[in-house]
Amino acid sequence: MDDFTFKQLMLGKERVPDPMRYRKGAVNYRRAGKSGLKLPEISLGLWHNFGSFDHFEVMRDMILTAFDHGVCHFDLANNYGPRNGSAEENFGKIVRENLNGYRDELCISTKAGFGMWKGPYGDGGSKKYLTASLDQSLSRLGLDYVDIFYHHRPDPETPIEETCYALHLLVQRGKALYIGISNYGREETEAAVRIFRELKTPFILHQSCYNLLDRRIEENGLKDFAAEQGFGIVAYSPLAQGLLSDRYLSGIPDDSRMRKSFTLREDRLTPALLKKLLALREIAAARGQTLAEFALSWVLRDPVVTSVIVGASSSKQIRENLKIDPAFSAEELEKIERVCKSE
Numbered sequence: 001m002d003d004f005t006f007k008q009l010m011l012g013k014e015r016v017p018d019p020m021r022y023r024k025g026a027v028n029y030r031r032a033g034k035s036g037l038k039l040p041e042i043s044l045g046l047w048h049n050f051g052s053f054d055h056f057e058v059m060r061d062m063i064l065t066a067f068d069h070g071v072c073h074f075d076l077a078n079n080y081g082p083r084n085g086s087a088e089e090n091f092g093k094i095v096r097e098n099l100n101g102y103r104d105e106l107c108i109s110t111k112a113g114f115g116m117w118k119g120p121y122g123d124g125g126s127k128k129y130l131t132a133s134l135d136q137s138l139s140r141l142g143l144d145y146v147d148i149f150y151h152h153r154p155d156p157e158t159p160i161e162e163t164c165y166a167l168h169l170l171v172q173r174g175k176a177l178y179i180g181i182s183n184y185g186r187e188e189t190e191a192a193v194r195i196f197r198e199l200k201t202p203f204i205l206h207q208s209c210y211n212l213l214d215r216r217i218e219e220n221g222l223k224d225f226a227a228e229q230g231f232g233i234v235a236y237s238p239l240a241q242g243l244l245s246d247r248y249l250s251g252i253p254d255d256s257r258m259r260k261s262f263t264l265r266e267d268r269l270t271p272a273l274l275k276k277l278l279a280l281r282e283i284a285a286a287r288g289q290t291l292a293e294f295a296l297s298w299v300l301r302d303p304v305v306t307s308v309i310v311g312a313s314s315s316k317q318i319r320e321n322l323k324i325d326p327a328f329s330a331e332e333l334e335k336i337e338r339v340c341k342s343e
């Protein structure tokens with residue numbers, strides 16, 4: 001840990017946002033589709049490392065480091081933890097202790113759609129679940145409203161009209177300003193967009209997994225559909241949970257997600273993948289970038305992507321992830337495709 005990080009950690013509750021935050025970093029802001037809302041190109045997600053078993057001062061340092069560099073969008077969900085709900089509680093505490101008075105500079109999103117509490121009403125896409133879940137999230141966060149509320153995944157057992165209307169109602173009640181959907185396929189998205197349009201719901205974002213190794217939204221036409229319809233793509237896991245960084249290029253570190261969490265299994269790291277990652281790192285180095293900077297830049301090369309939501313386990317990673325250059329030559333893009341499509 002360097003001296004600066006140590007001093008910031010020691011400040012804890014006393015730490016205040018850097019007054020140079022919008023000039024200091026090189027973060028640009030992009031409009032979410034055709035809406036009026038802008039998001040930073042890099043946003044911070046709290047899926048991992050913000051739960052009950054993580055170190056609170058490290059979380060505080062990550063949130064405040066991000067904000068000090070103009071990263072004003074933080075992405076949560078009701079079930080982020082573990083324990084479910086603890087990421088919202090921890091984030092709420094940091095907002096209260098360090099960002100009180102900055103609410104209008106923050107864009108906070110949360111979601112509901114995965115299993116959250118016992119019984120028939122704690123999962124899915126019903127009006128019953130979505131309305132109760134957002135109330136619970138607001139209480140854990142200590143907020144009156146969130147900026148973006150997402151349905152986390154499609155629920156084939158609930159009529160899509162009911163889900164969309166429940167989301168619409170939450171906007172009318174002032175509990176969310178904008179609506180998003182996540183993990184919806186192309187056809188499910190088309191159906192939802194039709195309903196949102198009829199209701200005049202401020203639906204502005206689709207949150208999907210998108211990175212150099214996961215091209216599903218290119219293959220199923222969702223990315224083109226977003227561009228055509230005027231909503232934005234928020235790309236989650238842009239580093240493929242850390243694979244698209246230097247983290248695993250010479251073994252599996254003990255403090256890495258692959259060692260600590262079931263969401264990134266060791267058998268993902270095959271010799272063929274490692275070969276691909278090393279070839280991508282070579283292209284990155286020729287651009288003067290680390291593999292992580294390069295991978296994030298690549299996702300942002302397309303303007304339909306409003307923001308990439310990165311995860312992090314330290315503020316050092318957050319600082320590295322801000323070095324973006326989304327301009328690629330045709331030759332570079334061709335080289336990248338050759339590597340990604342190789343067996």
Ligand SMILES: NC(=O)c1ccc[n+]([C@@H]2O[C@H](COP(=O)([O-])OP(=O)(O)OC[C@H]3O[C@@H](n4cnc5c(N)ncnc54)[C@H](OP(=O)(O)O)[C@@H]3O)[C@@H](O)[C@H]2O)c1
Pocket residue numbers: 044045046047048075076152182183207208235236237238239240241242243245246247255256257258292309310311312313314316317318320321
């Ligand atoms: N809507 C959904 O269904 C959904 C699903 C998944 C995620 N998300 C959202 O997307 C966010 C990001 O997802 P993710 O955490 O999988 O994203 P990611 O950015 O692909 O992976 C983050 C991990 O990569 C490693 N890392 C980050 N920066 C690094 C760097 N500069 N050098 C080396 N390693 C680096 C860290 O791993 P270590 O911990 O090993 O250091 C970090 O925890 C989530 O927090 C959540 O908000 C949404």
